[in-house]
Amino acid sequence: MRRISPAALITLLLLSLTTVTGVATAAPSVAVPTFRAGTATVDATWHVGAAAGQYSGVRAPQDELAVRSIRTPTTSPRPARTASTPA
Amino acid sequence: MAEGSNGRRVALVKSDNYLAQDHLLRRVGQLLAQGDSGVRYADILHSASHNHSSPYYSTPSWGVWIFQDVVDLRMFEYQARAMARAIEEAAADLKPARMGAATVQHSLYKGNITGPQTADDGSPAGFPRDHGDHDLTVLRFDRYAPDTEAGWEPLAAWMNFGQHPESLDSYDLITADSLAPLERYVERDLGATLVFSQGDVGSAEGPYDGWNRGRLDDGTLVAWAHVGHAQTERGARLLADAVVEAWDAIGGGVVPSPDDTLVPFASDLEVGVTDGWVPGPVSHPVPTVSNCRSEPTLGGDPGVPVARLPGLRTGRRWRRARPLNPIVQNLKAHGIAVPDQYGAPAFTGVHRRRGEPAAASAGGQARRRRAGFVRVRGPGRPDRELQDAGERRGGGHLPRLRLDRG
Numbered sequence: 191m192r193r194i195s196p197a198a199l200i201t202l203l204l205l206s207l208t209t210v211t212g213v214a215t216a217a218p219s220v221a222v223p224t225f226r227a228g229t230a231t232v233d234a235t236w237h238v239g240a241a242a243g244q245y246s247g248v249r250a251p252q253d254e255l256a257v258r259s260i261r262t263p264t265t266s267p268r269p270a271r272t273a274s275t276p277a
Numbered sequence: 278m279a280e281g282s283n284g285r286r287v288a289l290v291k292s293d294n295y296l297a298q299d300h301l302l303r304r305v306g307q308l309l310a311q312g313d314s315g316v317r318y319a320d321i322l323h324s325a326s327h328n329h330s331s332p333y334y335s336t337p338s339w340g341v342w343i344f345q346d347v348v349d350l351r352m353f354e355y356q357a358r359a360m361a362r363a364i365e366e367a368a369a370d371l372k373p374a375r376m377g378a379a380t381v382q383h384s385l386y387k388g389n390i391t392g393p394q395t396a397d398d399g400s401p402a403g404f405p406r407d408h409g410d411h412d413l414t415v416l417r418f419d420r421y422a423p424d425t426e427a428g429w430e431p432l433a434a435w436m437n438f439g440q441h442p443e444s445l446d447s448y449d450l451i452t453a454d455s456l457a458p459l460e461r462y463v464e465r466d467l468g469a470t471l472v473f474s475q476g477d478v479g480s481a482e483g484p485y486d487g488w489n490r491g492r493l494d495d496g497t498l499v500a501w502a503h504v505g506h507a508q509t510e511r512g513a514r515l516l517a518d519a520v521v522e523a524w525d526a527i528g529g530g531v532v533p534s535p536d537d538t539l540v541p542f543a544s545d546l547e548v549g550v551t552d553g554w555v556p557g558p559v560s561h562p563v564p565t566v567s568n569c570r571s572e573p574t575l576g577g578d579p580g581v582p583v584a585r586l587p588g589l590r591t592g593r594r595w596r597r598a599r600p601l602n603p604i605v606q607n608l609k610a611h612g613i614a615v616p617d618q619y620g621a622p623a624f625t626g627v628h629r630r631r632g633e634p635a636a637a638s639a640g641g642q643a644r645r646r647r648a649g650f651v652r653v654r655g656p657g658r659p660d661r662e663l664q665d666a667g668e669r670r671g672g673g674h675l676p677r678l679r680l681d682r683g
Contacts (some may be wrong), residue, residue, distance in 0.1 A: 220421070220428055223544030224282035227374035227418040229433045229470045230366035234292065234359035236332045236352050 278316075278367035279376070279418075281548030288316050288364045289435050290323045291472045292356065293453055295333040295345050297325035301357055308361035314368035319552040321364070324474030329443035330452045340566060373421035374432055375544035377527035380412040381537050383519040386440055386455075386501055386512045387411060388483030406488060410477040412538075413438045413516075415523035418469070421544070431469035436520055439476030444502045444509040455501070458510040462517035467524055565620030572617070575604045582621035 306318025501512025
């Protein structure tokens with residue numbers, strides 16, 4: 191098994207550092223901003239027609255009121271009814 | 278959602294409602310208190326679209342029920358939860374960013390609905406059709422993207438401009454009116470989310486077909502309001518062009534004209550929020566609806582508030598030239614205070630929030646020179662702050678977001 195000499199190891203390390211430094215120099219010289227921003231779009235359509243309630247393929251807003259967590263998605267499919275599920 | 282280097286957060290929220298109102302925001306604040314967004318009731322800068330073709334069952338204000346929708350608490354709660362969820366999702370997705378701002382001038386999709394009038398004594402009154410706030414304000418948010426060539430990527434645009442979204446209300450459809458194509462055009466052009474907020478919407482409508490605004494160079498009739506879906510979209514396209522112009526001005530660091538304002542990009546800035554109640558002005562100490570002018574009433578043509586909602590007398594007789602009413606003039610000459618107008622009290626009838634400076638929104642139907650307008654405080658127009666102070670009239674709730682750069 192060949193052993194790598196200490197001098198070669200240091201050279202490799204220096205080369206690595208040089209490479210890393212080179213990459214850092216090529217990137218935009220902008221400090222990471224301290225200012226932050228985020229966006230979100232939530233569907234707040236109030237169903238007022240045939241898309242509402244029992245005719246809807248998705249959970250209706252009225253049903254949403256029974257959900258405790260405000261993080262619960264509103265567009266999750268309505269659970270399939272089974273024989274044991276009351277209508 | 279913006280978070281300053283000082284850790285302070287503010288949520289710029291738009292909803293497609295007839296009016297912005299306080300009860301809804303208070304409920305949103307309650308819901309947010311259960312989460313970890315760090316946003317409180319007072320940190321929300323809410324702008325309603327004032328879309329006349331939107332459902333508005335979420336207001337407990339009886340005055341609005343008369344000409345909009347009667348409250349349905351299910352919608353109230355549903356909408357509050359949706360707004361709270363949007364804030365929480367945005368707060369959970371905050372990214373290092375930079376922000377710049379600009380105003381550009383836009384007059385094509387703007388008109389003064391009051392227009393020229395004739396006063397009781399026959400003198401010219403009202404407003405020119407082109408009187409309004411023609412500043413279109415855009416805040417540009419870019420996400421930090423060090424792996425890209427530019428180093429930044431579009432994240433969001435927040436805009437303020439006053440214009441009535443009521444062009445499609447005669448079709449008896451639920452639509453987003455002109456704001457739907459506006460958002461579609463801008464978001465496709467920029468690749469960023471557009472958040473719209475209203476400006477001097479109370480006086481801004483049109484132009485209508487009968488105003489004779491002429492045609493554009495390509496032959497397009499300059500009439501966007503109440504003339505069909507196609508013209509509404511054409512007007513929205515022109516408004517979208519102005520938004521893109523402002524966006525590009527921020528990116529290029531140059532505004533198109535000396536009347537414009539520019540706040541260059543910054544990525545290390547503090548965010549501050551102030552919130553408070555101010556009383557109404559002396560001239561309008563209580564909120565009223567269906568106002569009547571005193572002079573015709575004292576001259577024998579009484580006006581009864583509400584009974585002839587909303588305009589009361591048509592004023593045709595009083596628009597003819599006639600001498601000043603001697604009763605009113607005598608009373609005033611003897612130092613007896615005679616109010617120029619009177620109306621029906623509207624306590625609890627309408628809830629409004631009004632906004633102002635660097636980024637804010639008009640909760641109700643702000644009118645030119647009656648409510649605060651959105652301004653960008655930049656180095657280019659130091660006179661603007663003084664102008665703003667002069668224009669700030671009227672009472673209401675004043676949520677303020679200062680985006681001053683250190």
